[in-house]
Amino acid sequence: MKLILITTALLQSLLFASFSGNIVDKNTSAPIINAIISDSIISVKSDENGSFTIDTNETNIHIKAYGYRPYKINFENNTTNLKLESITVKALYLTFWAANTTSKRIKKILNMIDDTEVNALVIDIKNEYGSTVFKTSFEQANSYGAHKNRTNRDIENFMQLLKSKNIYTIARIVTFKDELQASNNPDYAIKKIDGTIWRNHDNMAWVDPYDVRSHEYAISMAEEAAKVGFDEINFDYIRFPAKAGLKFCETNNQENRVKTIGEFLDLAQSRLRKYGVFISVDTYGNICWSNDDNNIGQTVLSLAKHADYISPMLYPSGFASGSFYFEYPSEHPYAVIYRSIKNIKDRIDSKRVRPWLQYFKDYAHTKRHYRKFEVREQIRATEDINTSGWMMWSPSSRYHLNYFVKEDE
Template sequence: MSRFHLSPQWIIAIVSATAVAAAVAIPLALPDRPDAIVTGVPDHPVRPDILDQVRISSPHGLDGIVAMLDGERLPLHPDGDALRPEAGLLDEGVHVLAVSPPPGMFGDSEPTRIVLRVDATPPELDVEPPEPVKPGSAGEIRGSAPGAALVSAAGEWTRPAPDGSFVLPVRAGTNTVTVVAHDEAGNATSEEVPIALRHPGMRAVHLSASAWASPELREPVLELVREGRIDTVQLDIKDESGQIGYASQVPLAQEIGANTGLYDARETLDLLHEEGVRVVGRLVAFRDPVLGRASWEEGYYDRVVQTTDGRAWSGGYGDYSFTNFADPDVRAYNIALAEEAAELGFDDILYDYIRRPDGDLSAMVFPGLVSTPEEAIASFLAESRTVVRRHGAFQGASVFGIAATRPEQIAQDIPAMAEHVDYVAPMVYPSHWGPGEYGVEDPESQPYDITVRSLADFRDLARENGHTEVIPWLQAFSLTVEYGPDEIRAQIEAAEDLGIDSFLLWNAACRYDPRALPRT
């Protein structure tokens, strides 16, 4: 492959030179006879407007020159010291231009015929989805452009191989490039290609806003950081109670009294970043009793999931617990919080409860829903990602373990969601699986087996539509089986055996045993 760095202006010049300026003067005479000169005709396929560039002249004057196109006489008009044909666009295909020079003393010369191969069809262009790149790293674009003379993107260009394949470099920090395939005639086909960033990975633990505000819970986590046992802290932005951990400036958050002010966001982020760790902001989306109750009491009923008889749906989660993911106000509120957090400096926005309530779908009403719940959830993530990425943050989505095999039960279609997030975070807690799931007799007592089998499913689904990462939530709490360092490490090892070296540990009490986390 030949590769050079070129500015867009130079690319235009190259194509112009290939298609036009490479034209040569063609003498139309035998020795000792008058001649005519035609310029503007290259020796390769040309565009339909080629005659606009043709000029005909003669050292013996212009009188008597005759031009014929496909047997029809072309009107010629003076243009300086040459003649310009009067013609419109030529049809695609082969045309013959015949030019007769002025008559000489020995009679008329034989006209010289020039074959014009008119090509109005742009070249094909097929660009492979680029491999995600780590922040600050260069990447490359691969594809195929049969019939193209060169392919360009972001100031770089190359000539395709004989089979049409090409490779172009992409400079670090590039978010989107326009790839253009140019053929010899000057036709072009372009495609805008987004350059995805690869998530750097994480070894993280969950902290609620109140836990961060408590030195008793905060300091042990900071010690895990200083000992090199974790490299990321997950800190709640808005939790399942609908409360926001810091003093949000989003107007609706202030109106409904969602702010708690448990921590100062900028001060906290500065402290954690100074410790050398990334900060993931957990944003519970649609389980929001604060927004739900305030909306219902103010008459904004469409913001709340309802029963078929028009009451606010509870389903065991409490009154007004689930807001309506199809409602524009609800969507805008959560995206505004995500944007604010990304702008403040959270490295990731990790949505939770990004789903419909579990239960009988026929018993629920989602005002304004015009698609399936699964499609509405995916479209919300697409809308949010544009905003989050604008501020340099990654976006993730926490999903139920059953979403891999029963997506319709909670409206979490993993391939559809994966298109709009940098990673999915499945909650594959062993205690949450029933006996026999994935062929595991007692999942809670077999943490390695259930984790490795369920994560393999999620890994495959997340890659169906791209290169989305899987970063699992792992169990660091006890239910019917005591979970100590061995059980936690078994889950981490299961993920690693699948090539997944990232994880988030969940313990609602926000207490973590350092023995479960080896130093890196």
């Protein structure tokens, strides 16, 4: 028996090594607390001194800390001093159609990044229809023709270009709204009570979030984005449809919805751990003012348990008349952003909130055009409330350079 125990201990010592390190801020040298250190299987956190130890048989280790760029290290010795680069993400949305090296839109945006505070891009990897921006190695999606309308024929060169400019890259994955996946898998598409496939107002079908096959599909797509070097995976439409009278494979109540979204995110964290990517989740703006799940499976507290960042769509035009005691919330862009994030600070650190901001004409109230003043007021609110940054939504990806140059520059 003693011989067996000694042999087992010896084997474990050969298979696993203990790696230690200290993690500090690159600029201030202050220790970074609660940084997440991971191999492909386990994660540990740094202590109050920024110190950590991880037992692993792998040499590639990833580090994530909120408010910092992701960090990858190949351990060569037992003690390592690591300096992480802080970042406040200031991102523009880049459409599916513009995400390649030859588009006129990307050239303008890259010039803008050179000359302004913008330092990040949100790029469609899988859109609402289910099409992928490049041909992935995910054969299930390819068998449905997801790659046929791709606009990027050289994703490696495209990513190399973005990295050469130190651009923080965010891959947007439209999750449960997916016409291609649903139409090719009617057994787990969301259905109407009569059993036929339900489609929303833009004639798009959804897959059932309760069915784990829909989880596997979206996360496999996220892995494709991680493999080519994206820093963050942004799951959009990671929710149940805001529609009553639909048929699901499980009883559709708040407890089950919230649990299901949490299980999806836990699986995503597990599968994406080996790539060191952050995970963010898009939500309705009114999540900041609700105590329930709004019938879609999302609450601030539940998302904070499973995702790295949450991204409420705090478009002032998206709030009803009377919200914030304003007849027209769209006339008060600063207040909408600031008050909404302040209202959830007891549930999630504002450093883990990165809202979507409005870069389009007010559609709900006075039809006001959102120009430099309105854009800067929204940005100013994120700065004053100390978020992890912002993401700007322009459906066409058309932006004005001077909107992103501060007045004092």
